[in-house]
Amino acid sequence: MAAPAPALVRPMKTGAELALAETFAAVRASLPGGPDVAAQRTAAFDTFADAGLPHRRVESWKYTDLRALMRDAKPLAPLPDADAKAKAVAAGSLFSTLGFRRLVVVNGTFVPELSDLADLEPGLTIASMADALADPTGLPASYLGRTVASSDAVLALNTALMGDGVVVHVAAGAAVTRPVELVFVTTAETPVAAFTRSLVVVEDGARLSLVESHEGPAGIAYQVNTALELVVGAGATFERVKVTTEGSDAVHLATMLAKVAADASFSNTFFTTGGAVVRNQLLLHLAGESVKAHMGGVSLLAGKQHADTMLSVDHAAPAGESRESFRAVLDGASQDIFQGKIAVRQAAQKTDARMLSRALLLTETAESCNKPELEIFADDVQCGHGCTTGTLDQQIKFYLMARGIPAKEAEALLIQAFVGEVIDAIGEEGIRTALAEATRAWLLGRE
């Protein structure tokens, strides 16, 4: 392969960065994709090598210092064997009774035999990312790395090392009524790393509901770097719910890049309960006018969990409406970070953007951090943000107890109500019910 000489001699500072460079050098020739993809990988790795792992002085990573939190880089997960596949069968149990179309990725590799590829609705096409990358006329050739521009180092690392994932295409005007579920599961018994990349293209006037779940074993310090690129065509409707229930010691870094055309409707909700370190970054580009965008999030954290949500919404066209509504419930010594940036370009008159993040601290050692950022270049816009941090209302708790409801149950009721505002905004009823139950399970599992 005639790739340009790799720039591996740049001084790298941390052990993790050095290990990543070694990994890239070792596997680059065997990663999927033709010469164009290889060139993309090299450029991306250069971007990563220049920046290194994000640290405190990188503004958008201010509260999640990966240099400190990711001491080493784990070896790439091997292809899933029969044992790994067998373990993956039970994954995605939160939604397993809802009859969604399950597409299963085990240790970073798409596994067709665990996936439901039968009777695809008209207009729905599904492929593995590894296969699609190898096709010079495939969707990735047109879209990958071209949805939203970003120089984020974690995303660059994903582009350099992306192995597999899922490519979903919905043809113009096709309404896929059965939700598609991407199940990402790590089954490894030793710490491994997986770099998955997916691409979803919902053409003009089409409709898709997507669930994405990420899970893995407790007690193993595995690393997940996952990215999803999304293109939503004019007048299309897209809803996604991403559930992160990774194992207790996992580092989970997720990037979503979404480009949305005129009159389309976009919705994304994060639901996070698992993982030692979780980063969800969403870069949303409202390219066409009159887009309706909804972003929600629920983090339920305990122990020393650290979750960081970074949103960047770019209103580039007139009359867009964006709503952000986030709730964090923090137990133990957990930390939740919410960074929300709303940019309104000069052309984006009549933008209506609102952002609200609320944190509920259940202990004195839990912490929440809010960083709203507005960058407005148009004059006829409505932009608002609010953030609150509070504790449970003791008066209300007493009222519930005075009716015979035990303390823990009273707290559970109030916390469910607190996150219910976000869950209730999800379109699919089955998902709402499943997440409400997951919330309840989390609450009842509290010490």
Added chain:
Amino acid sequence: MAPLLEIKDLHAEIAGGRKIINGMNLTINPGEVHAIMGPNGAGKSTLSYVLSGKPGYEITGGEVIFRGVNLLDLSPDERAAHGLFLCFQYPLEIPGVSNMAFLHTAVNSQRKKRGEVELTSPELVRKVRELGKTLGIDADMLKRPVNVGFSGGEKKRNETLQMMLLEPYFCVLDEADSGLDIDALKVVSNGVNALRSPERSMLVITHYQRLLDYIVPDVVHVFNAGRIVHTGGKELALELEATGYAQYQSEAA
């Protein structure tokens, strides 16, 4: 006959602060309705909170025996399951928790604690709807979050609904009449009277004789500076209406 409730030389203060309940004694037998009247700030609401176990008060002396147990040893939810009900002077609003879900959780938490069979959703909904009808509470109010956006009168009806549903042995009604128009006063009083039975007792805190026309007490107490300073029959309420509390202020001092 054993008393239903015995308050013996009860002393309580606001945690780290003022003494509010000051050597209170009261015995209530099963089936009796007692009224407590007294000036603002006398400690009537505080008494109701101390009885129901609200945090923030320190019991510095005495005991409260309720149906054979020392009430003060129990948590608020255990007191409720043991048969105590406090009808709040200012019912709280609970955003995001539907009235029906709240009632369901309350009923079944109590049943569970007492080792009784829990009600199914349809059983509960039927029961709540029936009671709601007698109190003028419609299906919409049952779906809405607890007390959120309810008028003062609606909140009091909602309290009465909870009381009727939970069927406690002992009800403390703290100014159940405040904020009620005349019709609502009748509705709430009818609900309370429907609950009167030989096993069930009530403590009715009020400023106004009018409520006692509807909920006729067996005994009336004058409460001042944290204790009962005078006790009489139901005619005492009428006398107080005419004379006020001046003569009892000195008695308390």
